[in-house]
Amino acid sequence: MKEFDLKKRTKSFTISILNLVDNLPMKSSTRIIANQLGKSGSSVGANYRASLRARSDNEYLSKMNIVLEETDESHFWLEVLQELNVVDQKVLNELLNEANELTAIFVTTLKNTKSRINNK
Template structure:
């Protein structure tokens, strides 16, 4: 599962990178583009960091960051969708994947907190 999630989060980041090229070069578009790129690429980077955690507490802390970045990505995708800056057909698959990743990492964090 670790390798699958590493690959999945990397693929997600690459897909977001491709999609942001469709965001217009307007002040609002530029803010969303920058924030979306930061949060979406952070998911995979922080997940890899969590896997290298030296303790369970460090893993839990870092998985919490991954969860936050995934949820932030959902926010920026929703904002982009609601703004109409990019066609929904480009956003909807990313929004679905971001929601799934958020759920996965939320569950992973909860499980790690309750197991010894």
């Protein structure tokens, strides 16, 4: 996948997460989730962009690991919302699918980068 496409895709994921958070019902439990999901979901796109400005392979790996962690955390909170059944399941399924796909992309990227570094 091209760098520009992934920049767009991670930004779109961030926007979708923030839209979901804005539409959660106002309950104590969903406020907690909204805060956590808003932070992790918005961090995916921001940290991916930061990874593209890395000054070394090691810095890139470090930043991409953060991206992976934030994507996984977002996935966790989406699963919690799914089990609480407080929002449209179709919207959640789309976001869960996107989180899964992004996770797979980031894992592959990390593996390929580590392999390239080790083969230098």
